[in-house]
Amino acid sequence: MIRHLRVPHLSWRFIPVWQRNYLVWKKLAIPSILGNLADPMLYMLGLGYGLGSLLPDVAGMPYLTFLAAGTVAYSTMNAATFEVLYSSFSRMHVQRTWDAILNAPLTLDDVMLGELTWAVSKSLLSGLAILAVIWGLGLYGDFWMTLWIVPVVALVGFCFGGMGLVMNAVSPSYDFFLYYFTLVITPMVLLCGVFYPVSQLPAVLQGVSAWLPLTHAVDLARPLVVGRMPADIALHIFGLVAYGSVGYVIALALTRRRLLK
Amino acid sequence: MLKVRGLTKRYGGTEVVRGLDLDVRRGECFGLLGPNGAGKTTTLRLLLGLTDPDAGSIELAGIPVPARAREARMKVGVVPQMDNLDPDFSVRENLIAYGRYFGMTRQAITARVPELLDFAGLASKADAQIAQLSGGMKRRLTLARALVHDPEILFLDEPTTGLDPQARHLIWQGLRRLIGAGKTIVLTTHFMDEAERLADRLVILDHGAIVAEGAPRALIGSNIEPAVVEVYGEGLPAWTRDHAQGVCTRFESVGETLFCYTNDADCVIDALNHADGLRYVHRPSNLEDVFLKLTGRDLRD
Numbered sequence: 001m002i003r004h005l006r007v008p009h010l011s012w013r014f015i016p017v018w019q020r021n022y023l024v025w026k027k028l029a030i031p032s033i034l035g036n037l038a039d040p041m042l043y044m045l046g047l048g049y050g051l052g053s054l055l056p057d058v059a060g061m062p063y064l065t066f067l068a069a070g071t072v073a074y075s076t077m078n079a080a081t082f083e084v085l086y087s088s089f090s091r092m093h094v095q096r097t098w099d100a101i102l103n104a105p106l107t108l109d110d111v112m113l114g115e116l117t118w119a120v121s122k123s124l125l126s127g128l129a130i131l132a133v134i135w136g137l138g139l140y141g142d143f144w145m146t147l148w149i150v151p152v153v154a155l156v157g158f159c160f161g162g163m164g165l166v167m168n169a170v171s172p173s174y175d176f177f178l179y180y181f182t183l184v185i186t187p188m189v190l191l192c193g194v195f196y197p198v199s200q201l202p203a204v205l206q207g208v209s210a211w212l213p214l215t216h217a218v219d220l221a222r223p224l225v226v227g228r229m230p231a232d233i234a235l236h237i238f239g240l241v242a243y244g245s246v247g248y249v250i251a252l253a254l255t256r257r258r259l260l261k
Numbered sequence: 262m263l264k265v266r267g268l269t270k271r272y273g274g275t276e277v278v279r280g281l282d283l284d285v286r287r288g289e290c291f292g293l294l295g296p297n298g299a300g301k302t303t304t305l306r307l308l309l310g311l312t313d314p315d316a317g318s319i320e321l322a323g324i325p326v327p328a329r330a331r332e333a334r335m336k337v338g339v340v341p342q343m344d345n346l347d348p349d350f351s352v353r354e355n356l357i358a359y360g361r362y363f364g365m366t367r368q369a370i371t372a373r374v375p376e377l378l379d380f381a382g383l384a385s386k387a388d389a390q391i392a393q394l395s396g397g398m399k400r401r402l403t404l405a406r407a408l409v410h411d412p413e414i415l416f417l418d419e420p421t422t423g424l425d426p427q428a429r430h431l432i433w434q435g436l437r438r439l440i441g442a443g444k445t446i447v448l449t450t451h452f453m454d455e456a457e458r459l460a461d462r463l464v465i466l467d468h469g470a471i472v473a474e475g476a477p478r479a480l481i482g483s484n485i486e487p488a489v490v491e492v493y494g495e496g497l498p499a500w501t502r503d504h505a506q507g508v509c510t511r512f513e514s515v516g517e518t519l520f521c522y523t524n525d526a527d528c529v530i531d532a533l534n535h536a537d538g539l540r541y542v543h544r545p546s547n548l549e550d551v552f553l554k555l556t557g558r559d560l561r562d
Contacts, residue, residue: 016361023358024349096345102311103339104362105331260312261272 004253008109017101017114021087022121036082036122037129040075044068044130047195059197061226065139069225070194072130072149073156073217079126080119080157081185084164085177088115092168098259108256116161116248123157124150134225141227148224156217159240162247163213169254188214193222213243262287262414262445263308268317270303270469277303279469280317285447287413290440292456292463292477293449294552296561300469301449302342305416308447309334322413335363338407342418344399346391352378352402353387356409363410373409380435381405397428404435414445421455433458453549467556477548484551486510488526489544492519496538508532515558522546 025032044067052063059066091097098111131149133139140146167180191205192198192214198206209215216239223230230236263285270278278300285291293301306312308319310330319326324333347355356377360370378384381401386394394402400420407415420436421429436459440446450456456463457477465473465480473480490509492500501519505512508529509521523529526543533541 013362013364016358016364019361020347020358023354024347027349095348096341096343097347099341099343100345100347100359101362103309103334103337103341104359105334105364106362107331 001250001253001257004256005249006253008113008249008252009107010113011107011110013106013110014113014117017106017111018117018121020097021091021114021118025122033125033129036079037075037126040071040078040126040130041133044071044133059199059222062139064137065226066197066222067195068130068134068137068139069222070218072127072134072153072221072225073192073214074189074194075130076123076127076153076156077160077185077188077214077217080123080160081164081180083119083122084115084161084168085171085180086174088119088165088168089171089174089177091115092255092259093171102259108260109252112165112248112252112255116158116165119161119164120154120157123161124154127153127156140225145224145227145229149221152217152220152224155237155240155244156221159213159217159244159247162244162251164247165251166247166254169251169258188212191215193218213240216240262289262322263291263447264318264320265308266318268304268307268319269315270300270307270312271315277469278307278314281466281469281471283464285414285445287445288440288443289461290436290446290448290459292460293447293466294451294453294456294463294548295449295466296451296556298561299466299556301466302418303469304466305339305418305447305449309337309339309416335410336413338410338412338415340400340403340407340415340417340420342422344403346399346402346406348391351388351390352383352394355391355402356406359406360409365410370409373411377405377408380408380438382431395428397424397431400424400428400432401435404432408439412444414447415439417446417448419450420448421450421452429455453547453552457548465552465555472555473551480551481546481548485546485554486522486524487546488523489546489550490521490523490526490529490533491542491544492521492533492539493517493541494539496536500533500536500539504532504536513558520550522550 048064048067052067055063101111102108127149131146134146167177171177191201191209192212198209198215201209216236220230220233220236263283265281265283268278268281269276281304293304295301307314308321308326310327310333313327321333322336326333347358350358353374356374357367357370360373378387381404383398383402383405386398391399404420421432424432436446448459460477462476464471473484497517497519501514505519505521510524511522513520521529530543533539
């Protein structure tokens with residue numbers, strides 16, 4: 001892999017790749033939106049009202065608000081992850097769409113940047129849908145502050161898109177992705193303050209949590225929902241950008257080894 | 262149009278391409294022949310800059326590869342061995358999406374689509390989904406897709422593998438039209454009749470190196486006797502023992518068949534007519550005979 005590591009050569013040629021994915025998505029937009037967005041919303045509302053009615057305020061806010069802020073980060077992570085795992089894998093490995101594109105004057109760097117920006121777009125969609133529910137139910141503190149959630153969501157999409165592309169690069173089949181969900185995504189959901197405050201965890205796990213990208217996402221999104229400026233903004237942004245771009249560069253090297261050896 | 266010198270590619274310890282030299286002239290159809298694993302596809306990938314050579318130089322349409330592969334690929338259309346049409350798009354959308362990868366505007370592509378559909382004989386299928394197309398139609402669409410940006414040179418990797426005779430002839434017709442229009446074509450195949458029909462010049466590759474090079478007719482003329490008599494039947498072992506050496510210029514026993522290569526077929530046939538229990542087929546020798554002589558009859562899979 002080391003032999004294939006190099007600084008990505010970025011160009012505007014990624015746009016037709018993004019556009020290709022967009023045009024395909026547009027054909028199936030309604031079922032896709034329902035499939036991708038209804039699920040987190042149902043969990044959020046079901047747990048938020050059901051569980052929330054049994055709970056006192058959590059971290060100084062109603063449980064539904066607490067959970068809604070966590071869901072913004074969680075559903076955005078899922079949207080990007082599913083896109084670069086299952087969908088990108090179909091295009092790369094099953095349909096060989098990447099091979100066809102690579103015969104045109106695009107490089108793998110362009111193709112994967114197209115996939116990454118498309119994952120960001122799907123994340124934006126997912127995050128905006130949750131945000132719309134937050135607005136609709138009046139779960140926010142300051143409307144203008146919630147607008148900052150839009151760039152946060154894009155950043156979270158970038159982070160998990162870049163990380164997921166690494167799995168895409170090394171996976172022999174769809175089944176392999178289950179490892180990623182079981183060993184990375186699910187533990188992260190439970191450790192990063194989506195459903196309950198990280199402060200409820202044992203100290204060791206709190207230490208682990210501080211290093212996880214979803215923690216950065218939640219720590220940015222939750223204060224913005226309730227109308228506060230997040231603490232350590234630079235740290236969280238750096239964390240998300242770092243996970244995403246290191247992921248992209250490693251994924252590029254691994255995919256180069258896979259497709260262009 | 263294409264100039265290759267000393268091209269070498271290694272995977273692990275094995276050299277898959279070993280010091281290849283190629284020259285393809287503008288407007289020529291050039292065949293790259295070889296058994297499975299001879300290095301044909303790897304060579305095409307190297308020429309496109311999709312994998313880096315371990316040694317050697319490539320100049321494609323005057324542009325060095327892989328240094329400026331992106332630019333070079335602007336001038337090349339590729340028909341890959343495995344169909345990779347976009348199953349999420351219709352026939353027309355496939356052409357449009359592909360044109361965009363070459364930086365063409367929607368207007369430029371849309372203006373070109375009718376001509377391409379016509380060329381592929383798919384005008385009535387413009388809005389069909391890919392899954393509804395037959396194998397031959399998919400190949401023709403892949404060929405049309407490779408032409409979307411009006412390339413100077415076309416790379417075809419086994420363009421008719423898996424097609425029925427009707428579909429193959431249609432592809433050949435299309436390729437002849439392109440050659441007639443002055444396009445340069447580089448074609449890999451293991452169908453000798455395809456190479457004999459289409460290629461002006463060809464090389465036969467084996468184990469990553471060139472074993473023969475020239476025009477198909479010239480290769481047959483210089484590498485092999487002009488006629489072949491294939492002999493079968495119960496009396497074959499005895500006849501082979503007693504007569505083959507005497508009447509054949511060169512012969513080869515393969516399973517139940519004797520391939521008798523000869524400069525004087527009449528003499529062989531005369532001898533066979535005097536023997537009992539033998540059947541034979543007499544035919545002019547072809548590129549396949551040359552190919553088998555040079556690359557051997559062992560299976561390569």
